[in-house]
Structures are given as structure tokens and as C-alpha cells.
Amino acid sequence: MTxxxxxxxxxxxxxxxxxxxLLDFFWNDVYRFQLKKTNNEYEAEEISxxxxxxxxxxxxxxxxDYKFKTWLITISKNIHIDSKRVNSLQTTRVDKLAAKNIxxxxxxxxxxxxxxxxLANLLFHIKQLKPHYEEVIRYRYFxxxxxxxxxxxxxxxxxxxxxxxxxxxxLLAESITHRE
Numbered sequence: 001m002t003x004x005x006x007x008x009x010x011x012x013x014x015x016x017x018x019x020x021x022l023l024d025f026f027w028n029d030v031y032r033f034q035l036k037k038t039n040n041e042y043e044a045e046e047i048s049x050x051x052x053x054x055x056x057x058x059x060x061x062x063x064x065d066y067k068f069k070t071w072l073i074t075i076s077k078n079i080h081i082d083s084k085r086v087n088s089l090q091t092t093r094v095d096k097l098a099a100k101n102i103x104x105x106x107x108x109x110x111x112x113x114x115x116x117x118x119l120a121n122l123l124f125h126i127k128q129l130k131p132h133y134e135e136v137i138r139y140r141y142f143x144x145x146x147x148x149x150x151x152x153x154x155x156x157x158x159x160x161x162x163x164x165x166x167x168x169x170x171l172l173a174e175s176i177t178h179r180e
Contacts, residue, residue: 008068011059022068023052023166029069030076037080045130047083049167051076053159125175133168140165 004025010018030051034044055062055075062071126134139145139153147165151158 004068005064008059008062008064011056012062019056020166020170023163024170026069026072027052027167030072033073033076034080037077042130043083045132047076047079049160049163050079052163053157054079056163057159121176125172128175129168129171133164133171136161136164137168137172 004022007015007018007021007025011022027048031044031048034047034051035041038044038047051072055072058075062068126137129137135154136150139150140147145153147158147161150165151161154161
């Protein structure tokens with residue numbers, strides 16, 4: 001529990017590694033919650049991405065008197081309710097200044113794995129990803145686009161793109177690791 005609190009504190013000051021830790025640690029909880037609500041894998045993933053995007057955007061407002069998982073699930077529940085109201089998934093609006101809170105840092109383990117794999121093997125693994133994850137990987141690493149450019153093309157907030165890319169890199173690294 002102390003480790004989670006440490007990562008929350010670091011995330012509040014913009015530490016990318018802590019954002020990644022929190023995403024990895026709580027992803028399955030949020031995703032399972034949404035999967036039960038929506039009975040749709042794609043919709044559950046989209047709402048989960050939006051949940052982490054909103055949570056990372058608003059992490060400074062998190063009150064440590066409550067469990068972080070409960071806070072995330074509450075955010076997720078509210079996003080689901082909002083999406084049902086308009087009968088379609090709508091991405092959250094993120095102001096440009098807050099989007100800079102999740103910053104790029106030096107290459108992560110996932111980035112190093114991506115750089116070290118030969119192209120044919122890498123393309124094989126990328127094609128195994130769901131289309132929206134494959135798309136952000138291609139834009140970021142093959143077309144070398146910025147988060148802002150990707151966000152504009154996908155018509156999504158920058159934080160959504162960052163969370164999708166974090167998740168895509170994790171899934172890609174797992175795919176590569178499991179194959180070896």
C-alpha cells in the first residue's frame with residue numbers, strides 16, 4: 001500500500017514512471033468493471049482509457065483519505081453514465097496545460113524492446129494488437145508523430161492518446177516477451 005501511495009505522490013508531480021505503474025496496477029480492475037457494465041470489449045477499453053486520462057488529468061484533486069481504486073472506479077462509472085446519456089462514446093475535454101502533466105521521459109523498457117526487435121518480428125507483433133493500439137504505435141514510432149499530431153488525427157484529447165500508447169506498448173512488450 002505504501003508503494004501505491006508513493007507512486008500517487010510522484011504522479012501528482014508528473015512522474016511518468018509512476019503514471020505507468022498506476023496504469024499497469026489498476027488497469028484490470030477498471031477494465032473488468034467496465035466489461036461487466038458494457039458487455040463490450042471495445043467500449044470497456046475506451047472507457048478505461050478515458051478513465052485513466054481523466055484520473056491523470058485530475059490526480060492533484062485525489063484525496064488520500066479514500067482508496068485510489070475506489071476513486072478510479074467512481075471516475076469510470078461517471079464516464080460510463082455520461083456515455084450512456086449521449087448514446088455514444090465521447091472523449092473527455094482536457095485543457096492543453098493539463099495535458100502536459102504526463103511528460104515523455106527517456107526511453108522506457110518497452111521503448112527499448114521496440115528499438116531492439118528486427119522489423120519483421122516487430123510488425124508481426126504489432127499486427128497482433130487491436131486496431132486502435134496498432135494505429136497509435138504506427139503513428140508514434142513509424143511515422144514519428146507527436147502526441148499532439150496523433151490526437152488531432154484521431155480527434156481525441158492528448159491524454160487519451162498517451163494512455164492508449166502506454167497500454168499499447170505494454171501489450172506489445174508482453175507479446176514479444178511471451179513469444180521468445
